Every structure is written in C-alpha cells, then in structure tokens.
Amino acid sequence: MNGYKIFEEQVTAVVEKYKELSFKIEDGIPCVFGAIILADESGSIEDTYQIEIKAVIDYPYSFPLLFETGGRIPRNIDWHIFEKNGNCCIASPPEEYILCNTGIDLLQFIENQVKNYFYSQTFRNQNGYFLKERPHGxxxxxxxxxxxxxxxxxxxxxxxxxxxxxxxxxxxxxxxxxxxxxxxxxxxxxxxxxxxxxxxxxxxxxxxxxxxxxxxxxxxxxxxxx
Known part of the structure; x- marks a missing residue:
C-alpha cells in the first residue's frame, strides 16, 4: 500500500488523542500540524511547540518528516535541524532503520520520537546542552x-x-x-x-x-x- 495512504489511515488515532493537532493534504502530501504539548509527570504543561509532520512515500518503513514551525529552534545541525530542508534530525540512520524494520505507527512515533525530540530541545534551552546527544554524521x-x-x-x-x-x-x-x-x-x-x-x-x-x-x-x- 502507498505510504501516504497508510499515514492517512493512522491519522485518526492521532487527532483523537491530540486535540491540538489537525490533518491536511498539502501538494498531495498528507500532513499532521498544530501544537505538541509537553507535560511533566504531574500533568503540568512544561512547554509547547508548533509542528508539522509530513508523510513520505516509503512510510511506515522510514520516519515521516518532522518540522518545528514556530521558529523557536535555530535552523542548523547543531540544534538537530537539517539546514537544507529544515526537517528535524531525530535519530541516526541505523537507529531509524531498526525502529522502522517492521513498520512504525504514527501515534507511537509522536509519543516516542517526536515528544522525546522536543523534550531534549526544551532541556537544552533551559540548561545550555542536550541531556544525551549523538555527534553529527x-x-x-x-x-x-x-x-x-x-x-x-x-x-x-x-x-x-x-x-x-x-x-x-x-x-x-x-x-x-x-x-x-x-x-x-x-x-x-x-x-x-x-x-x-x-x-x-x-x-x-x-x-x-x-x-x-x-x-x-x-x-x-x-x-x-x-
């Protein structure tokens, strides 16, 4: 099945759980966009980011493209943003291949990779460094x-x-x-x-x-x- 179609089918569970996120099709590409809210263990809001997640044709066997759209994160690789396309660098290639080996689920991708990525960004904003950061390349x-x-x-x-x-x-x-x-x-x-x-x-x-x-x-x- 086409990766766009699988992505679109998985969107329903995402927008049901995350009311701040919506679905759209832009230039033929399915996208999820809106706010992702980060909460602490007590449920108090720690931070909020504006995001967009774009489907890729080989989804769910590779990550969709994640973008921070609120302009809070500098557009350079030191902040784990690819300068050329502006999408977020979530994991090293071998880690992505392993995680996507049997196909990923969009809701789990948001709860694990997306939220962890932005928790790390918030930690760096507050402390000046990432809690755990891999070198680039x-x-x-x-x-x-x-x-x-x-x-x-x-x-x-x-x-x-x-x-x-x-x-x-x-x-x-x-x-x-x-x-x-x-x-x-x-x-x-x-x-x-x-x-x-x-x-x-x-x-x-x-x-x-x-x-x-x-x-x-x-x-x-x-x-x-x-």
Missing part, C-alpha cells in the same frame, strides 16, 4: 554501533557487522564471536539480535561507509604503523 552512527557492540574498537565493529552480513546462526552457549572468552548468550547475543533487523543492503551500506570514514582510515594507519 558518521560519528553519530559509529557511536550507535559502539554502544550496541559494547566496544570503541572500530575493527571489532567491522567484524561484528560482517558476522551479521554473513548471516551466521550462532549457538547461544558457544564462545562469542568477539573473542571476549564469554559465552555468546552473555556477551553479544542481544547486540546481534538488534542489528539483525537491518537488511543485508543496510549492513553493506554501513560497512562501506564505515571503511570510508576518517576514523577507520586513521585506525588503519595506526595499525600499520604499530
């Missing part, structure tokens, strides 16, 4: 792989991605492929399961991109010199 998704593989060794990340690319079925009681000496079930089983949600095409893309980063090239140079 390749450093951001390398950091994601570092967290997932529990290592800062770029060659271990490369090796782990290659294991997933080869699609090897690993016995949970066998020694972990990372060489830690631990049993797989107590080491990288969860990492493997998370990253296995990426397609073979995704893995190849990130493998090639990893090898093309300055971080990888510098590590290779240091390895050669060492």
């Amino acid at each position: 390749s450093k951001g998704w390398i950091e994601f792989f570092e967290e997932t593989f529990m290592t800062e060794n770029i060659f271990n990340i490369e090796f782990g991605l290659n294991q997933i690319l080869e699609g090897k079925k690993i016995d949970r009681v066998s020694d972990c492929f990372c060489g830690s000496g631990k049993k797989y079930r107590k080491c990288h089983k969860k990492s493997y399961e998370v990253l296995s949600k990426l397609t073979i095409g995704n893995i190849r893309l990130f493998m090639n991109a990893l090898r093309d980063t300055n971080e990888y090239k510098l590590a290779k140079q240091n390895q050669f010199l060492g």
Whole structure:
C-alpha cells in the first residue's frame, strides 16, 4: 500500500488523542500540524511547540518528516535541524532503520520520537546542552554501533557487522564471536539480535561507509604503523 495512504489511515488515532493537532493534504502530501504539548509527570504543561509532520512515500518503513514551525529552534545541525530542508534530525540512520524494520505507527512515533525530540530541545534551552546527544554524521552512527557492540574498537565493529552480513546462526552457549572468552548468550547475543533487523543492503551500506570514514582510515594507519 502507498505510504501516504497508510499515514492517512493512522491519522485518526492521532487527532483523537491530540486535540491540538489537525490533518491536511498539502501538494498531495498528507500532513499532521498544530501544537505538541509537553507535560511533566504531574500533568503540568512544561512547554509547547508548533509542528508539522509530513508523510513520505516509503512510510511506515522510514520516519515521516518532522518540522518545528514556530521558529523557536535555530535552523542548523547543531540544534538537530537539517539546514537544507529544515526537517528535524531525530535519530541516526541505523537507529531509524531498526525502529522502522517492521513498520512504525504514527501515534507511537509522536509519543516516542517526536515528544522525546522536543523534550531534549526544551532541556537544552533551559540548561545550555542536550541531556544525551549523538555527534553529527558518521560519528553519530559509529557511536550507535559502539554502544550496541559494547566496544570503541572500530575493527571489532567491522567484524561484528560482517558476522551479521554473513548471516551466521550462532549457538547461544558457544564462545562469542568477539573473542571476549564469554559465552555468546552473555556477551553479544542481544547486540546481534538488534542489528539483525537491518537488511543485508543496510549492513553493506554501513560497512562501506564505515571503511570510508576518517576514523577507520586513521585506525588503519595506526595499525600499520604499530
């Protein structure tokens, strides 16, 4: 089914729950627009942002485009806004691919990704820095792989991605492929399961991109010199 149609079908639940949001079709693209209200645990309003969410053709297997339309957030990447199109940078590419692996729901997208994004913006406005912020570009998704593989060794990340690319079925009681000496079930089983949600095409893309980063090239140079 066309991604626009799926988006439009999911709008009903959104506007029923969020009365400040409305639906429109602009230039043939389904959109949700209006105010998103952020509340604390007691229900008191902490902040409000004017937003627009535009469908994309491959929705729900990729995020719709999120825009802050009230002019409160500077239009630059340091504030997690893409300067070219003005849409919000919500997650690193591998995280988005994993979250969208089986398709996302618009209501859950708003409650999880959208509201968390704006809570972070409010935190930065109040404190001068983001509570948790990934670096931009390749450093951001390398950091994601570092967290997932529990290592800062770029060659271990490369090796782990290659294991997933080869699609090897690993016995949970066998020694972990990372060489830690631990049993797989107590080491990288969860990492493997998370990253296995990426397609073979995704893995190849990130493998090639990893090898093309300055971080990888510098590590290779240091390895050669060492």
